[in-house]
Amino acid sequence: MTGLQHALARSTNRGQTLLLLLAIASLSGLAGWVLGGSAGAAWALILALALALFAPRMSPAMLMRMYRARPLHAAEFPVLHEVVADMAARAGLSRTPRLFLIPSQVMNAFAVGGRDDAVIAVTSGLLNRLDMDELTSVVAHEISHILHGDIQAMTLADIFSRITGVFSTIGKILLIINLPLLLLGEITISWGLVFVLLGAPGVSMLLQLALSRTREFEADASAARLTGAPLALARALARIEYQQGSLFDRLFFPGRREQEPSLLRSHPVTDERVARLKAMAQEPWATPRYRFAQATRPRPFTIVRPRWRMGGYWISL
Numbered sequence: 001m002t003g004l005q006h007a008l009a010r011s012t013n014r015g016q017t018l019l020l021l022l023a024i025a026s027l028s029g030l031a032g033w034v035l036g037g038s039a040g041a042a043w044a045l046i047l048a049l050a051l052a053l054f055a056p057r058m059s060p061a062m063l064m065r066m067y068r069a070r071p072l073h074a075a076e077f078p079v080l081h082e083v084v085a086d087m088a089a090r091a092g093l094s095r096t097p098r099l100f101l102i103p104s105q106v107m108n109a110f111a112v113g114g115r116d117d118a119v120i121a122v123t124s125g126l127l128n129r130l131d132m133d134e135l136t137s138v139v140a141h142e143i144s145h146i147l148h149g150d151i152q153a154m155t156l157a158d159i160f161s162r163i164t165g166v167f168s169t170i171g172k173i174l175l176i177i178n179l180p181l182l183l184l185g186e187i188t189i190s191w192g193l194v195f196v197l198l199g200a201p202g203v204s205m206l207l208q209l210a211l212s213r214t215r216e217f218e219a220d221a222s223a224a225r226l227t228g229a230p231l232a233l234a235r236a237l238a239r240i241e242y243q244q245g246s247l248f249d250r251l252f253f254p255g256r257r258e259q260e261p262s263l264l265r266s267h268p269v270t271d272e273r274v275a276r277l278k279a280m281a282q283e284p285w286a287t288p289r290y291r292f293a294q295a296t297r298p299r300p301f302t303i304v305r306p307r308w309r310m311g312g313y314w315i316s317l
Contacts, residue, residue: 013214013217013218013221014218016214017153017211017214017215017218020157020207020210020211020214021153021156021157021211023207024157024160024161024164024204024207024208024211025045025048025160027160027164027200027203027204027207028044028045028048028160028161028163028164028167028204029041029044029045030196030200031044031163031164031167031168031171031196031197031200032044032045032163032167034167034171034193034196034197035167035170035171035174035197040167044160044163044164044167047163048156048159048160048163051159051163052155052156052159059113059117060098060112060113060117060118060119061119063112063119064100064112064119064121067102067121068102068103069100069101069102069121070100070101070103071098071099071100071101072099072100072101072122077099077127079132079292080099080132080135080136080139081099083136083139083290084096084097084099084120084139084143087139087140087143087226087227088143090226091143091144091147091226092147093115093118093143093146093147094115094116095115095116095117095118097111097113097118097119097120097142097143097146098118098119098120099119099120099121099122100119100120100121100122101121101122101123101124101127102121102122102123102124103123103124104123104124104125105123105124105125106123106125106244107123107125107126107129107130107239107240107243107244108122108123108125108126108240109121109122109123109126109138109139109141109142110142111142111143111145111146111151112151113146113151114146114149114151114152115146115147115149118146120139120142120143120146122135122138122139125243126138126240129239129243130236130239131292132290132292133227133229133232133235133288133290133292134232134233134235134236134239135236136227136229136232136290136292137223137224137227137229137232137233137236138223138233138236140222140223140224140226140227140233141219141220141222141223141233142219143223143226144218144219144220144222144223144226145215145219147222148215148218148219148222150215150218150219153211153215154208154211154212154215157207157208157211158208160204161201161204161205161207161208164200164201164204165201165204167197167200168197168198168200168201171194171197171198172197172198175189175194206263206264209263209264209265209266210263212266212267213265213266213267213268216267216268216273217268217273217276220233220273220276220277221276221280224277224280224286225285226289227288227289227290228285228286228287228288228289229286229288229289229290230277230278230280230281230286231277231278231281231286232288233277234273234274234277234278234281237270237273237274237277238270238274241270
């Protein structure tokens with residue numbers, strides 16, 4: 001992929017992101033219009049903007065407490081802290097993201113917060129199983145999410161989707177209340193609009209998943225450029241997917257994968273991500289910026305089994 005092709009791919013990705021956000025917002029407005037006409041559509045937009053601007057936001061520190069995470073101190077992993085600070089500076093972030101450790105055997109990492117208060121959480125399983133090149137590429141992927149405002153974009157999409165869900169629920173309640181009059185022929189309704197209202201939440205969810213996949217591709221490409229090592233991220237993704245399978249499958253059916261339909265995935269298929277990264281590795285800019293010795297690895301971090309919480313396990317994949 002040449003520099004021009006990379007710029008074109010980024011522009012295409014951003015265009016897809018904007019179109020998906022507009023589609024999600026339009027669906028919310030359509031649900032509002034079905035319920036209340038033009039006023040309902042306007043209220044959908046006003047409510048979404050009000051929630052995005054003024055609704056109380058859970059701080060990154062509070063989210064880390066929910067995941068039973070603790071700060072990963074520089075003394076515990078100095079090389080990783082140095083790499084994160086360097087990548088954040090080259091990415092143009094005003095503040096270096098803080099690192100937190102989640103004591104879990106699940107291999108996972110995610111970012112929360114904005115540019116000024118970002119946190120990157122990594123699990124013990126990730127730190128213990130990935131080598132430094134792979135770990136650096138995963139952290140670069142999360143820094144890319146912070147840099148591009150993906151967290152805020154997904155939050156806005158979620159707000160619109162929730163409003164769509166609320167309007168759909170109100171529509172169902174009104175339909176049930178008026179069902180006797182409908183059966184007696186006292187009132188008539190447009191069944192087409194009813195089906196639109198009932199199907200809107202499902203369509204909104206699919207659009208959200210598509211938006212998430214789009215942002216993952218962009219974060220992969222940006223991380224590869226930050227580290228200069230696309231193959232390291234490709235190895236990390238493949239290793240994470242392999243570890244997510246059961247021990248029985250890894251031993252007896254190593255090639256078997258039970259993939260969800262692509263429309264229902266929040267992340268792109270790993271094989272497709274790996275193929276794109278391998279193509280990037282052929283480019284002149286793909287020269288690793290970081291070199292690590294084995295001595296840079298710290299001692300293994302403690303792992304505990306995930307604890308069940310109301311609503312499911314406390315760690316999200």
